[in-house]
Amino acid sequence: MAAVQETIERVKALDVSEYKYGFFTDIEADKAPKGLNEKIVRFISAKKNEPEWLTGWRLEAYRRWVTMREPNWARVSYPPIDYQELYYYSAPKTALGPKSLDEVDPELLKTYEKLGIPLNEQAILAGVEGAGSDGRIAVDAVFDSVSVFTTFKAELAKAGVIFCPISEAVQTHPELVRKYLGSVVPPTDNFFATLNSAVFTDGSFVYVPPGVRCPMELSTYFRINERNTGQFERTLIIADKGAYVSYLEGCTAPRRDENQLHAAVVELIALDDAEIKYSTVQNWYPGDSEGKGGVFNFVTKRGDCRGANSKISWTQVETGSAITWKYPSCILRGDNSRGEFYSIAISNGYQQVDSGTKMIHLGKNTTSRVISKGIAAGNSQNTYRGQISSHRKATGARNFTNCDSLLIGNDCGAHTVPYIESRNPSTQFEHEATTSKISEDQLFYCMQRGLSAEEATALIVNGFVRDVLQQLPMEFAVEAQKLIAVSLEGSVG
Amino acid sequence: MLEVKNLNVAIGERQILNDLSLSVAPGEIAAIMGPNGSGKSTLAYVIAGKQEYEVLSGEVLLNGENVLELSPDERAAKGLFLAFQYPVEIPGVATMTFLKTALNAQRKQRGEEELTIPEFMKRVKKAGEMLDIKPDMLKRALNVGFSGGEKKRMDIMQMALLEPSFAILDETDSGLDIDAVRIVAQGVNALRSPGRGFLIITHYPRLLDHIVPDTVHVMAGGRIVRSGGKELADELEKTGYREYAGESEELV
Numbered sequence: 001m002a003a004v005q006e007t008i009e010r011v012k013a014l015d016v017s018e019y020k021y022g023f024f025t026d027i028e029a030d031k032a033p034k035g036l037n038e039k040i041v042r043f044i045s046a047k048k049n050e051p052e053w054l055t056g057w058r059l060e061a062y063r064r065w066v067t068m069r070e071p072n073w074a075r076v077s078y079p080p081i082d083y084q085e086l087y088y089y090s091a092p093k094t095a096l097g098p099k100s101l102d103e104v105d106p107e108l109l110k111t112y113e114k115l116g117i118p119l120n121e122q123a124i125l126a127g128v129e130g131a132g133s134d135g136r137i138a139v140d141a142v143f144d145s146v147s148v149f150t151t152f153k154a155e156l157a158k159a160g161v162i163f164c165p166i167s168e169a170v171q172t173h174p175e176l177v178r179k180y181l182g183s184v185v186p187p188t189d190n191f192f193a194t195l196n197s198a199v200f201t202d203g204s205f206v207y208v209p210p211g212v213r214c215p216m217e218l219s220t221y222f223r224i225n226e227r228n229t230g231q232f233e234r235t236l237i238i239a240d241k242g243a244y245v246s247y248l249e250g251c252t253a254p255r256r257d258e259n260q261l262h263a264a265v266v267e268l269i270a271l272d273d274a275e276i277k278y279s280t281v282q283n284w285y286p287g288d289s290e291g292k293g294g295v296f297n298f299v300t301k302r303g304d305c306r307g308a309n310s311k312i313s314w315t316q317v318e319t320g321s322a323i324t325w326k327y328p329s330c331i332l333r334g335d336n337s338r339g340e341f342y343s344i345a346i347s348n349g350y351q352q353v354d355s356g357t358k359m360i361h362l363g364k365n366t367t368s369r370v371i372s373k374g375i376a377a378g379n380s381q382n383t384y385r386g387q388i389s390s391h392r393k394a395t396g397a398r399n400f401t402n403c404d405s406l407l408i409g410n411d412c413g414a415h416t417v418p419y420i421e422s423r424n425p426s427t428q429f430e431h432e433a434t435t436s437k438i439s440e441d442q443l444f445y446c447m448q449r450g451l452s453a454e455e456a457t458a459l460i461v462n463g464f465v466r467d468v469l470q471q472l473p474m475e476f477a478v479e480a481q482k483l484i485a486v487s488l489e490g491s492v493g
Numbered sequence: 494m495l496e497v498k499n500l501n502v503a504i505g506e507r508q509i510l511n512d513l514s515l516s517v518a519p520g521e522i523a524a525i526m527g528p529n530g531s532g533k534s535t536l537a538y539v540i541a542g543k544q545e546y547e548v549l550s551g552e553v554l555l556n557g558e559n560v561l562e563l564s565p566d567e568r569a570a571k572g573l574f575l576a577f578q579y580p581v582e583i584p585g586v587a588t589m590t591f592l593k594t595a596l597n598a599q600r601k602q603r604g605e606e607e608l609t610i611p612e613f614m615k616r617v618k619k620a621g622e623m624l625d626i627k628p629d630m631l632k633r634a635l636n637v638g639f640s641g642g643e644k645k646r647m648d649i650m651q652m653a654l655l656e657p658s659f660a661i662l663d664e665t666d667s668g669l670d671i672d673a674v675r676i677v678a679q680g681v682n683a684l685r686s687p688g689r690g691f692l693i694i695t696h697y698p699r700l701l702d703h704i705v706p707d708t709v710h711v712m713a714g715g716r717i718v719r720s721g722g723k724e725l726a727d728e729l730e731k732t733g734y735r736e737y738a739g740e741s742e743e744l745v
Contacts, residue, residue: 440545442583448577450602
């Protein structure tokens with residue numbers, strides 16, 4: 001089969017190092033010494049003027065962490081990480097309280113410009129002057145570890161929505177932070193979450209008061225920039241009774257020689273009748289064509305449907321990182337609550353993805369839906385790992401899981417590892433899974449009608465992931481579609 | 494205009510086309526008939542550029558240009574169209590999206606502007622009406638859950654939309670009932686024009702009652718063994734392929 005052979009050749013020739021967003025911004029960093037110990041934890045806490053309870057919280061996490069071991073059950077392999085070789089705090093020097101864009105380091109603005117982030121004066125002016133709030137996105141941009149700019153704050157404040165860096169929330173709304181921080185992902189949860197609890201530097205905080213529908217999509221862009229800097233974001237989103245919020249997260253990172261560790265924690269809390277929609281487009285540096293470099297993405301994301309009739313929905317498009325270890329989950333605690341997980345995970349080159357979700361049914365008549373689309377190309381390995389469980393008191397729990405894998409070429413792998421645990425006889429869990437390859441017949445058919453090999457692949461893949469793309473907010477759907485095409489460039493002959 | 498000159502084609506160790514030559518003039522409808530395994534579909538695939546075949550020697554000229562070195566999409570942009578014996582399904586891709594992507598991809602290759610949405614819709618409507626394709630069908634994923642007849646009509650609709658200078662129909666009538674054959678034939682007849690050539694590959698003579706060919710070639714053992722006019726098809730209807738069968742088995 002000559003055609004298949006050519007496909008393989010092309011995939012081999014694929015140069016992942018042509019990473020579109022691989023550039024490095026030269027900004028002086030204000031960093032703590034290398035390594036991790038109690039002093040560093042105290043240093044980070046002191047840098048942020050944190051109250052004593054939070055310093056204690058961090059230290060407790062740190063002491064726990066030194067007794068823990070890195071998890072090894074995921075289908076990923078990487079050389080051992082020397083945690084004493086990393087920096088745990090770095091912030092762009094100019095980020096200490098810019099009052100206007102003039103005070104923001106121009107290098108920083110240039111970086112954002114290259115990424116197409118609309119964080120410039122014109123965009124803000126246009127946003128302010130535009131009538132109504134339709135189509136506007138508030139950007140809380142995180143550069144390395146410190147949020148440097150927050151837009152649309154005033155309008156959000158008018159609605160009573162709090163959207164700010166979590167370090168700021170610690171100062172301005174300590175009662176909310178103290179009440180909810182670690183209540184979904186406890187500091188003892190897992191190796192990476194515990195590490196994050198000890199050393200998290202910044203992230204976003206959102207609180208939507210009772211009955212309020214957040215007037216705009218909230219958005220944040222993360223970047224990793226400083227050499228050997230671990231990134232430890234902490235995001236906390238609370239939708240109070242009857243509130244609604246949609247949060248978008250998008251990431252790109254500059255190219256790097258050494259692996260970069262990223263261990264974020266995201267906690268979502270939905271009270272009675274509240275709804276949270278959390279969408280991610282992740283495009284971190286995946287490593288070069290030999291699999292060297294690239295971001296290690298070890299993330300703990302969990303939502304708690306704490307109130308009755310609440311709903312949490314995760315949507316993710318994962319195309320980047322050398323290693324992805326990520327399972328956005330829902331605890332369906334409130335009666336009639338609902339959890340959703342929609343995922344597109346694309347791996348190419350030597351990327352390794354182990355991702356999926358957990359739907360933990362605790363309340364009565366809880367429902368969940370999982371749609372996962374994995375696409376593996378090149379020499380990559382793509383694993384779906386999902387757990388669906390119902391508690392013995394969770395009468396009427398229902399889940400539907402659909403898990404499809406698509407292979408491009410002959411050197412990649414797709415794996416599905418579902419764990420289904422039902423402890424209540426009224427539980428109804430459904431699981432569907434398929435694995436397929438893009439067929440030469442499909443490619444030839446499309447090409448006979450005039451599409452190039454790459455156009456044909458992108459079209460077929462976009463068709464494959466359509467169910468998930470439809471879940472993304474409009475602003476992201478277009479970006480995601482482009483990203484899919486870019487991620488698969490050169491993967492087919 | 495299509496010219497095939499001394500074409501030798503193999504798949505693996507097996508030679509399928511054996512010094513085949515064929516010429517179809519602009520505006521001409523040529524039919525190729527022959528027993529199963531005579532190499533008819535291989536000829537169609539090789540002309541369109543499917544990769545698994547090895548061209549040992551020979552030429553395929555489309556409007557005077559040798560296209561054997563071109564990729565399938567480049568050949569398509571030069572005006573070559575193949576209606577498939579088994580049109581493939583593309584899950585999740587709305588038929589309308591596919592039509593638009595294909596048409597604009599060809600236009601782009603030819604250095605033409607993309608069509609405006611209203612102009613595109615106008616053309617789709619016209620082609621759809623001719624082939625009895627309801628707007629509802631265009632919203633469904635391409636060929637997914639389509640009946641055999643719907644798939645074939647969709648392929649001919651694409652031909653109408655893409656307006657090729659040369660079209661090959663590979664057993665478009667297979668698996669169709671008589672009404673579907675009639676609709677497909679009407680579509681093809683409507684596209685007959687002085688500049689457009691057709692190569693109709695069929696196993697059964699009945700399609701040629703609806704699309705009347707200018708020339709009929711009988712293929713066996715990977716080559717053209719007999720050529721004539723429409724009367725040759727009528728003769729085959731009576732005698733069948735028995736006298737060519739031996740030749741077929743020898744080589745295939």
